[in-house]
Ligand SMILES: NC(=O)C1=CN([C@@H]2O[C@H](COP(=O)(O)OP(=O)(O)OC[C@H]3O[C@@H](n4cnc5c(N)ncnc54)[C@H](OP(=O)(O)O)[C@@H]3O)[C@@H](O)[C@H]2O)[C@@H](O)CC1
């Protein structure tokens with residue numbers, strides 16, 4: 001799914017009106033119906049009674065949506081209070097039409113100063129329709145006072161299209177509605193996916209309003225959202241004529257004294273992702289634990305007991321994928337080993353954890369030898385070690401894209417919406433996953449999954465994107481069954497089968 005800019009969305013809006021024989025006011029009605037349907041599905045009742053609804057409207061089309069939504073909710077027997085916040089003189093044409101339609105059946109509060117703003121009880125549901133994608137500067141005056149009043153109310157806040165004050169695709173400042181829910185029209189907006197905006201976005205959904213698909217397909221963008229349909233396209237169901245040789249042979253180099261569990265997690269992830277064969281290379285002291293935990297894996301033992309100091313021959317292209325990093329440690333001999341491996345390796349590798357840290361600490365020597373199209377899987381701290389500190393989410397995105405373009409690698413930056421950047425400078429945001437997954441070992445599992453997929457001849461992009469999606473989906477299934485609180489990395493592994501099965505089932509239906 002594409003993520004478009006506010007400017008492109010405006011063009012898309014106009015194109016749809018022109019090409020699809022729909023008037024602007026009817027498109028606004030479609031958007032308002034889509035929002036209201038979502039609202040009605042949620043219900044928002046308390047003790048079997050509908051909660052009071054307060055709608056705050058601006059003067060443009062976002063405000064117009066608010067007025068239409070107020071009318072639709074009145075029709076559904078909600079008790080609605082509507083307030084138009086008069087921060088300027090001019091109004092949009094579709095705002096005017098919806099204003100007239102609502103005014104016929106319902107009093108509208110006009111707020112030009114703070115005392116006009118209605119008091120909001122804490123059990124209310126507030127619909128924020130002050131500003132949408134047309135916001136282009138900091139909110140001030142009466143509109144700012146309305147935002148502050150909404151934020152102070154303790155009520156449930158729902159943003160129409162986007163929280164007022166939040167710019168759709170650049171850094172925001174000033175007062176911003178702290179929405180509990182955001183209902184974005186048609187496509188997600190970049191701002192919804194960035195960690196620092198979490199408190200303004202809440203949980204969000206994109207609802208379709210039937211905007212022109214041809215325009216969307218042709219629109220240039222470098223930002224994408226990896227949803228189910230996207231993962232589905234990448235996923236390759238197995239043929240009945242396949243055998244274990246068809247799914248490649250992965251090599252995982254991992255583990256050090258005290259961190260052998262990370263190797264176990266990574267190997268387990270790789271096997272569950274369907275690697276035909278998987279050899280783990282680890283220090284001798286990890287042998288018993290690995291073979292006891294995972295008899296399905298083959299083991300290549302290091303020359304050293306406590307850390308990795310060498311690696312098996314990769315000359316004959318025996319391994320269809322190589323992953324390195326989980327629990328690796330940073331011993332000087334491990335560094336020497338990694339240096340040699342990078343010199344020798346001819347194929348894209350999956351590089352995680354201490355392998356990233358070692359590369360970050362020795363960039364001049366190591367970075368140029370990383371094979372093209374390799375996949376780094378850092379968490380934000382590891383990424384910072386690699387590229388330095390950035391002050392905002394937008395600056396971090398720019399740095400992420402530039403790093404991938406410069407070094408011709410993929411970077412999967414882990415987080416709430418993990419971001420996979422490509423050598424072309426594109427970013428793919430993940431749709432799956434939950435806060436319960438921010439716990440020990442989940443990253444090792446992800447590295448294993450991606451290595452396992454890479455070994456089966458998925459391209460590096462496909463392996464990283466599908467791996468990221470499936471990892472999050474398995475985590476979501478685990479959280480649904482067991483809750484987020486005590487979720488562990490091994491729960492993710494346990495639900496990987498179900499996660500793949502959902503992709504498989506859907507693929508069979510197509
Ligand atoms: N996309 C679609 O297909 C559909 C979109 N729809 C809806 O339309 C919404 C976009 O509407 P919109 O373009 O009228 O802009 P909106 O956000 O209402 O702002 C109004 C005006 O306020 C101004 N302004 C800006 N910042 C300001 C500030 N800080 N303080 C004061 N004024 C400020 C600025 O005008 P300016 O003053 O710059 O001339 C701006 O034009 C969109 O979010 C969605 O809800 C659906 O109805 C149908 C399908």
Ligand SMILES: [K+]
Nearest residue numbers: 128131162164
């Ligand atoms: K809004």
